[in-house]
Amino acid sequence: MGDVILRVNDLKTYLFLASGTAKAVDGVSFTLERGKTMGIVGESGSGKSVTASSIIRLLPRNTGRIVGGEIEFDGRNVLRLDKKELMEYRGRDVSMIFQDPMTSLDPVFKIGDQMVEMILAHQEVTKDEARNIAIDALKKVGIPNPESRMNSYPYELSGGMCQRVIIAMAISSKPKLVIADEPTTALDVTVQAQVLDLLKEMQKHQDTAILLITHNLGVVWDMCDTVMVMYAGKTVEYTTAKRLYAEPQHPYTWGLLDSMPKLSDESKSHLAAIPGTPPDLRLTGECCNFHNRCPYALDVCSNKVPELIEVSDGHFVACHRQTGKEKLTREVKI
Numbered sequence: 330m331g332d333v334i335l336r337v338n339d340l341k342t343y344l345f346l347a348s349g350t351a352k353a354v355d356g357v358s359f360t361l362e363r364g365k366t367m368g369i370v371g372e373s374g375s376g377k378s379v380t381a382s383s384i385i386r387l388l389p390r391n392t393g394r395i396v397g398g399e400i401e402f403d404g405r406n407v408l409r410l411d412k413k414e415l416m417e418y419r420g421r422d423v424s425m426i427f428q429d430p431m432t433s434l435d436p437v438f439k440i441g442d443q444m445v446e447m448i449l450a451h452q453e454v455t456k457d458e459a460r461n462i463a464i465d466a467l468k469k470v471g472i473p474n475p476e477s478r479m480n481s482y483p484y485e486l487s488g489g490m491c492q493r494v495i496i497a498m499a500i501s502s503k504p505k506l507v508i509a510d511e512p513t514t515a516l517d518v519t520v521q522a523q524v525l526d527l528l529k530e531m532q533k534h535q536d537t538a539i540l541l542i543t544h545n546l547g548v549v550w551d552m553c554d555t556v557m558v559m560y561a562g563k564t565v566e567y568t569t570a571k572r573l574y575a576e577p578q579h580p581y582t583w584g585l586l587d588s589m590p591k592l593s594d595e596s597k598s599h600l601a602a603i604p605g606t607p608p609d610l611r612l613t614g615e616c617c618n619f620h621n622r623c624p625y626a627l628d629v630c631s632n633k634v635p636e637l638i639e640v641s642d643g644h645f646v647a648c649h650r651q652t653g654k655e656k657l658t659r660e661v662k663i
């Protein structure tokens with residue numbers, strides 16, 4: 330194990346809704362090393378974003394609460410940070426990039442002013458120095474005429490340009506961890522690759538760890554060292570990205586891989602969807618959450634929660650079938 334920057338252990342984040350309690354994150358554990366990228370994948374509603382929001386302790390007010398587990402960042406207990414420490418942690422140690430850049434940019438202020446203000450809040454520099462840092466960062470992310478762009482309002486830039494500005498902000502604050510939640514989903518395909526390349530560049534130069542939340546398994550393949558597959562608030566599989574493609578173990582992961590377009594598919598037939606829908610997170614209980622949709626379910630799957638077990642070095646799976654005697658193997662086309 331290398332230099333761990335983020336350790337999440339048995340995290341439980343529940344949403345206390347008027348209609349009941351949703352176990353949005355229900356016992357998730359993983360580690361992320363400095364300078365490495367981990368992907369979190371899973372269908373919509375599996376708890377990826379709530380996991381990310383828990384790490385920066387920015388949960389839906391009044392409803393979201395971390396009810397159990399630990400989050401350790403660079404040796405510090407994130408759940409014990411006081412208000413001031415939390416602000417520093419969010420601004421200096423961790424940067425968050427959201428799907429919609431407008432979530433992070435204030436529409437009524439010029440981007441230069443927003444960048445300078447953020448730099449001044451977290452670094453001991455003068456206003457002129459902060460301005461130079463901002464211009465330099467805009468240059469690095471390929472914004473043309475950065476000096477004059479400092480005077481633009483967010484609405485004057487395209488979505489891709491705004492996402493570059495967000496990455497420029499992240500670069501200038503030199504975070505140890507970037508959490509990117511579907512950072513390219515709202516962008517054109519051509520711009521998507523550029524944004525991911527910028528993240529990789531930043532990682533190379535600043536040894537940043539990246540937690541990348543995505544629906545896109547192709548992006549995981551390109552970007553990630555390790556990957557966690559989430560389903561209905563739980564980790565179902567956790568391993569290196571290479572091994573996830575070469576030897577996936579969980580039937581849900583098989584479903585995700587089968588629903589991914591492949592260049593080798595000559596038939597161009599329709600993609601295999603996973604039948605059924607994820608369970609209501611207010612009603613999950615003593616079973617494997619996937620058992621209703623799983624073609625390989627055993628009797629035990631409907632009455633016992635499968636534990637996350639290390640089936641080979643660094644490869645964890647939560648599946649009664651795969652960790653028991655009736656294990657299945659299958660070939661996967663990449």
Ligand SMILES: Nc1ncnc2c1ncn2[C@@H]1O[C@H](COP(=O)(O)OP(=O)(O)OP(=O)(O)O)[C@@H](O)[C@H]1O
Binds near residue numbers: 353376392610
């Ligand atoms: N503010 C909120 N109020 C009520 N329920 C919420 C809220 N935020 C998330 N949830 C619920 O928590 C569960 C987990 O949501 P989360 O956003 O983490 O999923 P996700 O895997 O990131 O999905 P997506 O890929 O669509 O972003 C979902 O059932 C969602 O409906």
